[in-house]
Amino acid sequence: METTVDETRIVELIVRTLRALGEEGVVDLDGVEPTATTDLFGAEGLLDSIGLVSLVVAVEEALDDELGIRVGLADDRALSQRHSPYRTVSSLAGYAAGLAPAG
Amino acid sequence: MERPVTLVTGSRKGLGRAVAEHYLAAGHHVVGCSRKPADWEHERYRHVLADVGVEADVGNLLGEVRRTHGRLDHLVANAGVASMNHSLLTPAATVERLLQTNVVGTFVACREAAKLMRKRGFGRIVTMSTVAVPLRLEGEAAYVASKAAVVGLTQVLAREFAGFGITVNAIGPTPVATDLIAGVPAEAIDRLVARQAVPRLGTAADVINVVDFLLRPESGFVTGQCIYLGGV
Numbered sequence: 001m002e003t004t005v006d007e008t009r010i011v012e013l014i015v016r017t018l019r020a021l022g023e024e025g026v027v028d029l030d031g032v033e034p035t036a037t038t039d040l041f042g043a044e045g046l047l048d049s050i051g052l053v054s055l056v057v058a059v060e061e062a063l064d065d066e067l068g069i070r071v072g073l074a075d076d077r078a079l080s081q082r083h084s085p086y087r088t089v090s091s092l093a094g095y096a097a098g099l100a101p102a103g
Numbered sequence: 104m105e106r107p108v109t110l111v112t113g114s115r116k117g118l119g120r121a122v123a124e125h126y127l128a129a130g131h132h133v134v135g136c137s138r139k140p141a142d143w144e145h146e147r148y149r150h151v152l153a154d155v156g157v158e159a160d161v162g163n164l165l166g167e168v169r170r171t172h173g174r175l176d177h178l179v180a181n182a183g184v185a186s187m188n189h190s191l192l193t194p195a196a197t198v199e200r201l202l203q204t205n206v207v208g209t210f211v212a213c214r215e216a217a218k219l220m221r222k223r224g225f226g227r228i229v230t231m232s233t234v235a236v237p238l239r240l241e242g243e244a245a246y247v248a249s250k251a252a253v254v255g256l257t258q259v260l261a262r263e264f265a266g267f268g269i270t271v272n273a274i275g276p277t278p279v280a281t282d283l284i285a286g287v288p289a290e291a292i293d294r295l296v297a298r299q300a301v302p303r304l305g306t307a308a309d310v311i312n313v314v315d316f317l318l319r320p321e322s323g324f325v326t327g328q329c330i331y332l333g334g335v
Contacts, residue, residue, distance in 0.1 A: 050266055057218045064166065072162060074214070 005069065005100040010093040011036045013066060017058045018089070027051040036090040041078075045087075052078070052086055063096060071099040106147070107131045108172045109318075110164075112155050112212055113182030115141045117281035118231075121307035122179050122314060123148065134168050136160075137182070155182045155208030156200075165215035177318050178216040178228045180209045183250075185283045187291070190244040198245040205249035210256055213271065217264050226269035227318045230257045234277050234335040238298055242291065250275075254329045261327030270326035272317045277305040277333035300334020 015034045022029035027047055032038065039045045041052045056073050063069040073096060077083045085095035109126045113119035114135025120143065123135045127145045135141065136153040144150075151167050153160035168175050184204045186197050209230050220226025232250045235243050254273050261271040277299055278284050278292050296302050313330050316322060 054221070057221070060218070061169070070162065070166065072158070 005067070005097045007090075007093050007097045009067065010063070010096050011090055013062050014055075014059055014089050014093055017062050018055060021051075021054055021058060026054050034089060036088070036093070038089045040088055040092065041084065041086045056086065056092075059092065059096070063100075069096070069100045071096060073099070107176040108134070108168065108174055109177040109179070110134045110136075110168055110175055110212075110216060111179045111181055112136050112153075112164075112208070114150070115139060117283060118276075118279055118307055118310060119179075119181040122181060122311060125311050125314075126177075131177075132172055134164070134171070136164050154204075155180075155212055156203040158207075158211050161208070161211045161215050164212075165219060169219055174223055175216055175219040176226065178212060178220075178226070179314060180212045180216075180228065180230045182208055182212075183231055183283070185243075185246050185287075187242050187246070187287050189242060193245055198248075201245045201249045202252070205246075206252045206256065209253050213256070213260055217260075217267065217269055220269050221264075221267035224268040225320075226264070226267065227322070228260070228264070228269060228271040229314050229317050230271065230273045232257075232273045232275040232329055234275050234299070234331050234333060235295070236275060237331060237335050238295065240295060257329065258327045265326060268323070270317070270323060272326060273329040274310060274313050274317075275329055275331035275335070276310050277335070279305040279307060279310065296333075298335070303333075305332055 018034045021027045029046060032046055041047050047055060060073050063071060075085050078086055085091055109131045111119050111123045111133060114123040115137035123133045127133050127147055132147050134149045136151045138154045141150040151164050153164040155161055184201060186201060213228055216228060217226060230253050232253045235247050236251045240247060257271050257273040264271055278295060284292060296304060309332055
């Protein structure tokens with residue numbers, strides 16, 4: 001889907017949010033410095049289900065506050081290994097960008 | 104001490120309005136919603152036009168709470184619709200309408216509220232079921248199905264949200280004299296009331312008393328319950 005949202009900015013926003021949650025002790029980053037390719041959820045993922053919920057909700061808020069993008073990131077494929085939009089930082093960014101209203 | 108922030112859905116009239124006014128009198132900031140504008144106001148009350156059956160409306164409603172107050176302590180998910188009719192005369196569209204408002208509306212309101220509550224590690228959610236569920240009230244198959252679903256929803260959400268310090272409980276009121284039962288024949292209400300241990304119509308105060316208990320900070324060990332009124 002073509003959008004006017006810069007996906008790179010969303011990646012940065014997610015990385016920042018993840019780091020903040022780590023500092024607040026909401027999620028345990030286990031010393032990992034998050035990047036676009038960081039595995040979020042799944043076999044190699046950084047987050048447990050509560051950590052994932054916390055990240056997704058915090059990203060929704062940050063998208064609204066910082067980029068004026070109001071989207072719900074709830075998705076039925078959350079627990080799918082192959083199709084989950086929550087697999088990595090960049091897949092979550094791509095998913096959010098795809099939901100953001102174009103123009 | 105900061106004033107608590109309380110969200111009451113379906114607050115334009117009836118029980119929702121009584122609950123909203125009760126918590127305003129108790130000093131809370133109250134945000135309410137309904138599909139139509141409210142014809143009452145208060146300096147600490149904000150009314151948002153929202154249909155709880157529309158996901159985007161609920162998102163906007165909670166966005167409003169977040170931007171205005173930055174927090175949410177209590178949700179009373181009161182908005183609901185009723186229909187009384189023999190199941191053989193009930194169109195599927197009526198069933199869908201009841202499920203959309205009573206089940207989907209409650210689900211989405213709880214989900215969005217919990218997102219805001221979890222940040223402070225505290226929240227109290229009260230949903231609305233009905234004594235018609237345990238009474239298996241004939242003539243209300245679709246309504247009872249929707250309100251039984253609310254109990255199931257409440258029990259599961261209680262477990263999912265417990266880690267965030269959020270409790271989720273349901274209240275099952277008896278009939279209360281509001282618009283919700285205005286179209287129900289008096290004999291049907293009389294028959295229902297006769298099946299209660301305390302055979303009288305409920306009042307808003309009866310319901311608010313239980314809401315008060317469930318919203319108390321001290322009630323953090325009470326979750327996933329449905330409290331029926333009238334001794335049903």
